[in-house]
Every structure is written in structure tokens, then in C-alpha cells.
Amino acid sequence: MATGDQNDILSRLQSYLPRGWFGDWSESPIVGAVLTGVASVFAVTYTLIMFVWAQTRLATSSGGWIDIWAADFFGGNLPRKSNESDASYIARIKVALFQQKATRPAMISVLTQLTGRAPIIFEPNRPLDSGCLGANTGVNSFCGVARMGSLACPFSALITAYRPLVSGGSAGAAYCNAAAISALNTPLSQSYTGSLADEVSVATDDDIYAAINATRPVATNIGVAITN
Structure with a gap:
């Protein structure tokens, strides 16, 4: 049971009801079902609130919300790179935010x-x-x-x-590094060739x-x- 999940909220709701009204919860299935339904909705609401709260801080934001951070501060001058991770993009934004200038x-x-x-x-x-x-x-x-x-x-x-x-492309360097000419007769899939297009x-x-x-x-x- 984690904070804010359905079971946590259900136990909180149950604790607010007077103990003597319904006896043991196993004997009150209707009340339990009503509280479980309420707890289910509250759990989803809690998850959404925590997500929204995380997006209010750059360090904990994620996905497209990081792009919004960058757009707010830098316009279109600091876009996310192709396949760039959230952590890498956040690091670049922090560097740009606090970078000294003009010297x-x-x-x-x-x-x-x-x-x-x-x-x-x-x-x-x-x-x-x-x-x-x-x-x-x-x-x-x-x-x-x-x-x-x-x-x-x-x-x-x-x-x-x-x-x-x-990184990523050998630019044919594997030919120079082959142990012997005969090694080049092996299938190309064994990485004796490379392409500049693979470089990152x-x-x-x-x-x-x-x-x-x-x-x-x-x-x-x-x-x-x-x-x-």
C-alpha cells in the first residue's frame, strides 16, 4: 500500500467513520463497496495532482512538459535533439539557464x-x-x-x-584493424564495414x-x- 493509492485512501475513509455504526468491515459489504468506489476516484485524482505538481519543477518534469519549459525560457532556440532523453534535455536547459555570459x-x-x-x-x-x-x-x-x-x-x-x-560509425576503420586479409571475407554483419551515417x-x-x-x-x- 503506497500513499495515495486506492487501498491507502480506502483505509483513510474507513478511519473517519464511527466504528460502532457498521461493525466489522467484512460484515458491511455495501458500505465497503461505496467507499471503495470513492477511493478509486480519489486515487486517480491524487495521481493527477502529483503529476501536475511534478511538472511545476524542471528537475521533476517529464515528456513534453520539458519542451514547454525550454520554450518558455528560450523560445525556439533550445529544441530537444532527436531521441534525446528527458534527463539529458533537463541538464542542457539548466546549463543554458545558469550559464554565465559576455565574458x-x-x-x-x-x-x-x-x-x-x-x-x-x-x-x-x-x-x-x-x-x-x-x-x-x-x-x-x-x-x-x-x-x-x-x-x-x-x-x-x-x-x-x-x-x-x-560515436557510432567506424568509417571503415575496421578494415585497417582486421587481423588478416582473410578476416575481411567474413560476412559484413561482423562489423568490418562502417558508415559515416551511423555517427552520432x-x-x-x-x-x-x-x-x-x-x-x-x-x-x-x-x-x-x-x-x-
Whole structure:
């Protein structure tokens, strides 16, 4: 007997009736049947109430109600991925809700969480990214990180974002990994072939662009290169 089920509610209803009126419940089948019918309806009502209550919190919501949460906060900018589980979608919504924005650390954080790989960010106007001329040994020397920057490029950045590692497709790698040429004569069902169509990625290029646009400060010039 669980809280809110038919037996639980029936026992509660029985406890509210004066004991001396009907004697033992086994001797009062009509009253028992009436109370059982009422308890059945109340049990369904209780189940619906608990379901509705669960949907009022993102962490306990389920199914299409999670999509409604995303639509309320992000419009159409954070749709559920194909075959994405409720738990995965809730996690992505939480990240988007509490993600810091408009700073370099925030950009690194959101891309790392999205792809699992930290991006490279280069700001031409930032000396720590480019270095400087004439440092230490004279005007003709260069002390830096092998990239020339410019103070004439304020509010600009170049971002190299890495795609997530894919899973699911071997891309023919099984041919290279076969123990011997004779092994390739076995049926194709033994996984010596693969297809790029079988590969699954947790984030597409569009997801990466969307994350960058949602995180970057306004009135900035951002160049993006996405690579494997």
C-alpha cells in the first residue's frame, strides 16, 4: 500500500467513520463497496495532482512538459535533439539557464560544456594573446605567442571551436584493424564495414554557432572556425 493509492485512501475513509455504526468491515459489504468506489476516484485524482505538481519543477518534469519549459525560457532556440532523453534535455536547459555570459571565461565554459573540448580564443587587442614588439632586447625583437595583434581591432575575437568526438560509425576503420586479409571475407554483419551515417554527435555546428551568439557580448566582432 503506497500513499495515495486506492487501498491507502480506502483505509483513510474507513478511519473517519464511527466504528460502532457498521461493525466489522467484512460484515458491511455495501458500505465497503461505496467507499471503495470513492477511493478509486480519489486515487486517480491524487495521481493527477502529483503529476501536475511534478511538472511545476524542471528537475521533476517529464515528456513534453520539458519542451514547454525550454520554450518558455528560450523560445525556439533550445529544441530537444532527436531521441534525446528527458534527463539529458533537463541538464542542457539548466546549463543554458545558469550559464554565465559576455565574458571570455563564460565563452570557454559554454563551448567546453557543449562539445567536451576547450576552444582557442584569440583577441587581437589583448597583449596576453599576441605579445609585443621591442620587448627586452630592442625595437626589432618580438616577444609573444607567434600571433600578431593590433590595438586597431578592439572588441574582436577569433574563436577556434572543436566539434565533439563522435560515436557510432567506424568509417571503415575496421578494415585497417582486421587481423588478416582473410578476416575481411567474413560476412559484413561482423562489423568490418562502417558508415559515416551511423555517427552520432552531441552537438552540431549550428549548436556551436548558437552557443557563441548567445554568450558573446553585444557589439562585438567574432570570427569562428569549427574544426575536428
